[in-house]
Amino acid sequence: xxxxxxxxxxxxxxxxxxxxxxxxxxxxxxxxxxxxxxxxxxxxxxxxxxxxxxxxxxxxxxxxxxxxxxxxxxxxxxxxxxxxxxxxxxxxxxxxxxxxxxxxxxxxxxxxxxxxxxxxxxxxxxxxxxxxxxxxxxxxxxxxxxxxxxxxxxxxxxxxxxxxxxxxxxxxxxxxxxxxxxxxxxxxxxxxxxxxxxxxxxxxxxxxxxxxxxxxxxxxxxxxxxxxxxxxxxxxxxxxxxxxxxxxxxxxxxxxxxxxxxxxxxxxxxxxxxxxxxxxxxxxxxxxxxxxxxxxxxxxxxxxxxxxxxxxxxxxxxxxxxxxxxxxxxxxxxxxxxxxxxxxxxxxxxxxxxxxxxxxxxxxxxxxxxxxxxxxxxxxxxxxxxxxxxxxxxxx
Numbered sequence: 001x002x003x004x005x006x007x008x009x010x011x012x013x014x015x016x017x018x019x020x021x022x023x024x025x026x027x028x029x030x031x032x033x034x035x036x037x038x039x040x041x042x043x044x045x046x047x048x049x050x051x052x053x054x055x056x057x058x059x060x061x062x063x064x065x066x067x068x069x070x071x072x073x074x075x076x077x078x079x080x081x082x083x084x085x086x087x088x089x090x091x092x093x094x095x096x097x098x099x100x101x102x103x104x105x106x107x108x109x110x111x112x113x114x115x116x117x118x119x120x121x122x123x124x125x126x127x128x129x130x131x132x133x134x135x136x137x138x139x140x141x142x143x144x145x146x147x148x149x150x151x152x153x154x155x156x157x158x159x160x161x162x163x164x165x166x167x168x169x170x171x172x173x174x175x176x177x178x179x180x181x182x183x184x185x186x187x188x189x190x191x192x193x194x195x196x197x198x199x200x201x202x203x204x205x206x207x208x209x210x211x212x213x214x215x216x217x218x219x220x221x222x223x224x225x226x227x228x229x230x231x232x233x234x235x236x237x238x239x240x241x242x243x244x245x246x247x248x249x250x251x252x253x254x255x256x257x258x259x260x261x262x263x264x265x266x267x268x269x270x271x272x273x274x275x276x277x278x279x280x281x282x283x284x285x286x287x288x289x290x291x292x293x294x295x296x297x298x299x300x301x302x303x304x305x306x307x308x309x310x311x312x313x314x315x316x317x318x319x320x321x322x323x324x325x326x327x328x329x330x331x332x333x334x335x336x337x338x339x340x341x342x343x344x345x346x347x348x349x350x351x352x353x354x355x356x357x358x359x360x361x362x363x364x365x366x367x368x369x370x371x372x373x374x375x376x377x378x379x380x381x382x383x384x385x386x387x388x389x390x391x392x393x394x395x396x
Contacts, residue, residue, distance in 0.1 A: 127159030128393045135390035139273045143251045146240040153241035157209055169331045171296035172268045174339065176216050177330075178294075179203070179264070183231060184224075195263040195291050200232040202263045204255065204286060206279060207270025208237035211246035236262075253278035255286065262286040267295045272391075274382035277317065284318045289346035293319055299326075299338045301389045307338065313387060316374055320345050 130152050134142050146153050164170050179194070183201070186193030194201045205213050214235040221233055236257065238250045250256060253275065265283040283293050293314075302310055311321050319342040326335045345353070377386070384390055 124159070126155055130156040131159075132390075132392055134272045135384070135392060137273060138275050139251045139253050139278070142273060143240050143249075150241050153239075153243065157243070160209070168334060168336060169327055171327065171337050171339065172213060174327055174330050175266055175268050175294060175296065176213055179213075179217055179233070180220055183228065183233070188231060189290075195288065196231075197261075197263060197288060199230055200234055202261060203233065203235045204257065204262045204265045204283075205235060205237045206252045206255070206265060206267050206283070207272065208239050208247060209270075210243050211237040211239075213237070213266070213268070214246045253282050255282060257286045259285055260288045260291075263288060263291050265291070265293050267293075267297075269296060269298065271295065271297060271388060274384040276388065277313070277378065277383050280314055280317050280319070284344060287344040289344055291344050292322070293340075293342040293344070295340040295342075296327075296337055297340075297388070298391055299335060301391055302338075303387060303389060310387060311340070313374065313383075314340075314342055319343065320349075 133145060134156070137145070179201075182192065182194050188194055188196035188199060188201060196202075203213075203217075205211065208214070214237045217233060217235060221228060221231075235246075236255075237247050238252050238255050239247055240249065240251075241247070242249050248256065252270070265287055267279065267283075271279060280293070287293065299305070304310065307324055311324065315321060322341040322343050323339075325339050325341075326332060327337045327339060328335060
């Protein structure tokens with residue numbers, strides 16, 4: 001070995017780090033405290049003073065409760081049609097024509113915000129699907145669909161009510177107002193008054209929905225019976241499902257009413273389906289002479305925005321044009337809706353019109369040719385392709 005001046009390797013006293021020696025002392029003290037605590041627990045097992053948990057410094061340890069809110073929330077999944085079907089995968093018994101029906105959206109109890117968002121999107125997709133079926137199929141197929149699945153009718157009208165809240169005005173309210181005002185201000189069968197049969201105005205509400213027109217007008221007549229002085233009203237409400245007792249289930253191209261038995265026929269946003277001209281033909285059949293046809297529709301549906309083609313086609317079916325009017329006076333400032341009134345001429349009126357036209361053309365032959373041309377045109381293309389477009393909501 002070697003020697004260094006001032007330092008002896010043989011010395012038993014080796015210098016140590018002062019801090020390390022303090023740590024060792026603390027560690028020994030902690031062990032002693034821990035040992036004493038263990039002995040006291042054995043002696044006094046029921047004494048809470050010695051049974052409290054403690055940390056490695058011998059102090060009482062307080063357990064911190066776990067806070068669930070401190071967890072990081074999982075990243076929200078993007079709202080898509082696939083997510084909707086995955087979240088609300090409710091199977092429906094559907095007919096062969098309804099294979100693409102979105103899942104049902106009947107239960108929205110205790111939903112999280114994300115689930116509520118998905119639920120609302122699902123309701124919208126189902127409403128759009130049902131609406132598309134009603135506009136792009138014949139009335140008989142629509143009746144078969146609703147008969148097989150009556151819940152679709154309720155779902156559709158729930159969605160329809162939500163749509164109405166976004167409109168500047170509901171055309172049905174205008175129809176109700178006209179029925180009441182013309183009853184109150186004019187006598188039946190008088191100029192400006194409603195047509196009637198034996199002091200009773202018979203009304204057919206075609207495609208009535210929830211029969212709100214019958215509810216409000218009948219309620220008005222009951223409350224104002226004395227003021228009406230014997231005037232009566234009889235409202236027949238027709239649609240694809242019996243939502244309530246006021247409704248008669250029917251395909252509105254063939255309703256259970258006699259010929260010439262109706263005074264006013266109303267179509268309020270109900271010229272749906274690809275065969276809606278059949279509805280107009282049915283209106284002509286049941287209307288009495290001088291009876292009136294009222295139509296309210298969305299203006300953007302008309303292929304010819306001048307509206308002349310629509311008026312001409314309805315006149316070819318035997319009715320005569322009375323007025324075309326926007327609902328601007330009622331609050332529809334954007335002219336979203338348009339309203340028509342036609343009437344069924346009586347025999348005397350028809351004869352007078354024929355005499356006037358006979359001077360210029362052979363009216364009967366021309367009319368026959370025009371009717372044949374219209375039928376041929378409908379065979380080649382449904383009227384929904386060239387006259388009145390389906391009201392299809394955009395997919396989002």
